[in-house]
Every structure is written in C-alpha cells, then in structure tokens.
Amino acid sequence: MTAQGELRLLPWSGPGGNPCYLSTDDRDGFMSRLADNIESVQLGTAEELLERASETLDDQDADPEEKRRLAKELTGALRDVLRVAISRGHLLTVNERTSI
Numbered sequence: 001m002t003a004q005g006e007l008r009l010l011p012w013s014g015p016g017g018n019p020c021y022l023s024t025d026d027r028d029g030f031m032s033r034l035a036d037n038i039e040s041v042q043l044g045t046a047e048e049l050l051e052r053a054s055e056t057l058d059d060q061d062a063d064p065e066e067k068r069r070l071a072k073e074l075t076g077a078l079r080d081v082l083r084v085a086i087s088r089g090h091l092l093t094v095n096e097r098t099s100i
Contacts, residue, residue: 009087011038011080019083039087042080049077 007021010031014020022031049070056062056070 008032008035009083010035011042011083011087039084042077042084046077046081049074 007023010020010022012020022035024032026032053070053074056067
C-alpha cells in the first residue's frame with residue numbers, strides 16, 4: 001500500500017505508544033495484509049460503537065457508568081480510525097505525487 005521508498009503507518013503502536021511503520025513494496029506481503037485486516041476490524045468496531053452510542057444517548061434511563069464505559073471505548077475507536085485516516089491520507093498524497 002505504499003509507493004516505492006515510502007513508509008506505511010501501521011494500525012498499531014509500538015512500545016511507549018510510538019508509531020510503527022512498514023517499509024515494503026509488496027502490497028500482498030504478510031505484514032501489509034495483516035495491517036489491512038486490522039484496519040478493517042478497527043473501522044468495523046468504530047461503526048458498531050457509533051450505532052451503540054446513538055442508542056445509548058437516546059436512552060433516557062442509560063446508566064452513567066455505561067455512558068462512561070462507552071465514552072472510553074469511543075475514544076479508543078476514534079484513535080484507531082484517526083490513525084487509519086492519517087495512514088490512508090498519506091497514501092493518497094503519495095499516490096497523487098507519483099501519478100503526476
């Protein structure tokens with residue numbers, strides 16, 4: 001998923017929360033496919049949480065602890081989705097440069 005010589009931001013963090021990058025031209029390699037699959041799971045989880053959040057916020061009887069737990073899960077999902085967006089946005093920028 002990267003142009004030649006470009007690093008791909010992976011959808012997980014390394015020690016200390018530092019970003020992890022992949023350097024490969026093989027879009028079908030094990031690590032590229034693993035990253036694609038994890039991104040897909042992260043986006044699916046975010047979609048499910050968004051639906052649950054809408055339902056929970058519409059529920060007048062929702063427990064405050066349930067709302068706090070949901071907020072924590074949404075924060076994690078938003079962090080994951082943002083990382084995917086940054087990675088894919090970078091890929092778009094790289095692809096735009098190489099197609100010119």
